[in-house]
Amino acid sequence: xxxxxxxxLSFIALGAYNHAMAQENPTxxxxxxxxxxxxxxDKKSGKMHGQGVYEWKNGDRFEGSFVEGQIEGYGxxxxxxxxxxxxxxxxxxxxxxxxxxxxxKCNVYEGEWKNGKRNGYGKLIWANGDVYEGYxxxxxxxxxxxxxxxxxxxxVGHYENNQRNGxxxxxxxxxDVYAGxxxxxxxxxxxxxxxxxxxxxxxxxxxxxxxxQGTFVWASGATYTGQFKExxxxxxxxxxxxxxxxxxxxxxxxxxxxxxxxxxxxxxALASL
Numbered sequence: 001x002x003x004x005x006x007x008x009l010s011f012i013a014l015g016a017y018n019h020a021m022a023q024e025n026p027t028x029x030x031x032x033x034x035x036x037x038x039x040x041x042d043k044k045s046g047k048m049h050g051q052g053v054y055e056w057k058n059g060d061r062f063e064g065s066f067v068e069g070q071i072e073g074y075g076x077x078x079x080x081x082x083x084x085x086x087x088x089x090x091x092x093x094x095x096x097x098x099x100x101x102x103x104x105k106c107n108v109y110e111g112e113w114k115n116g117k118r119n120g121y122g123k124l125i126w127a128n129g130d131v132y133e134g135y136x137x138x139x140x141x142x143x144x145x146x147x148x149x150x151x152x153x154x155x156v157g158h159y160e161n162n163q164r165n166g167x168x169x170x171x172x173x174x175x176d177v178y179a180g181x182x183x184x185x186x187x188x189x190x191x192x193x194x195x196x197x198x199x200x201x202x203x204x205x206x207x208x209x210x211x212x213q214g215t216f217v218w219a220s221g222a223t224y225t226g227q228f229k230e231x232x233x234x235x236x237x238x239x240x241x242x243x244x245x246x247x248x249x250x251x252x253x254x255x256x257x258x259x260x261x262x263x264x265x266x267x268x269a270l271a272s273l
Contacts, residue, residue: 036056036057037054037055037056037057038054038055039052039053039054039055040052040053040055041053041066042066044068047066047068047069048066048068048069048070049066049067049068049069050065050066051064051065051066052064052066054066054071058080059080060077060078060079060080061077061078062075062076062077062078063075063076064076064077064089065089070091070092071089071092072089072090072091072092073088073089074087074088074089075087075089081103081104082101082103082104083100083101083102083103083104084100084101084103085098085099085100085101086098086099086100087099087100087113088113093115093116094113094116094117095113095114095115095116096112096113097111097112097113098110098111098113105126105127106127107124107125107126107127108124108125109122109123109124109125110122110123111123111136112136117136117138117139118136118138118139119136119137119138120135120136121134121135121136122134122135122136126150128150129149129150130147130148130149130150131147131148132145132146132147132148133145133146133148134146134159135159140161140162141159141161141162141163142159142160142161143158143159144157144158144159145157145158145159149173151173152173153170153171153172153173154170154171155168155169155170155171156168156169156171157169157170157182158182161184163182163184163185164182164184164185164186165182165183165184165185166181166182167179167180167181167182168180168182174196175195175196176193176194176195176196177193177194178191178192178193178194179191179192179194180192180193180205181205186205186207186208187205187207187208187209188205188206188207188208189204189205190203190204190205191203191205193210197219198218198219199216199217199218199219200216200217201214201215201216201217202214202215203215203228204228209229209230209231210228210230210231210232211228211229211230211231212227212228213226213227213228214226214228216228216233218242220242221242222239222240222241222242223239223240224237224238224239224240225237225238226238226251227251232253232254233251233254233255234251234252234253234254235250235251236249236250236251237249237251239256
């Protein structure tokens, strides 16, 4: 198996590939012994049984274990389009542990299989260097997993339908970190964003924008608590400077809206409470 993986990885180094996260390689390519082909190997009671090689007329080839006329056990299947699977089979389908090389994208998967599809824990390596390691259900990323991008970004958290969904933490290569809720790959709901420069925001997000109710704290010590829209102070909120000056009022596009005197008077009233 290790020799196979090393060989596959050497193929990757030779390939050029533009990665698209939304596209996955289909894996349900199961051997069909009903189509006429040529078999060479062990037999029992007239059936393929033991070690053997089956070659289809279209050029597909399987070499490995057979049980009573069916592909069963460990083997290697090579398709004419260049795809390769090496690992466990059950009832003629990929089942157990195995590795697959997808020729069209130069991707490699190594992990668990069930009924001809990626199921369980496994690792997918894209040709551009991106890596996902975690859980799968019927060829789809579902459950806890870790995605590490070639540019250094990293996500650790929950997946549904191949996308970030639920709680997860995203580490940006510039040092920024987001920890919170996700919906279909977007920051959505409650979360905390910590900037590399020391600033933090904790509150609501909508489609990856700071939007709704939240608190922004600058590294200088200044704070703003209130409403946001599209990453800007927008709506009712209170800004407190690093020196303790409080300004409360309505904000629009991160600037105070309305009479500054009324804002200061309102702030004085708040301070007296």
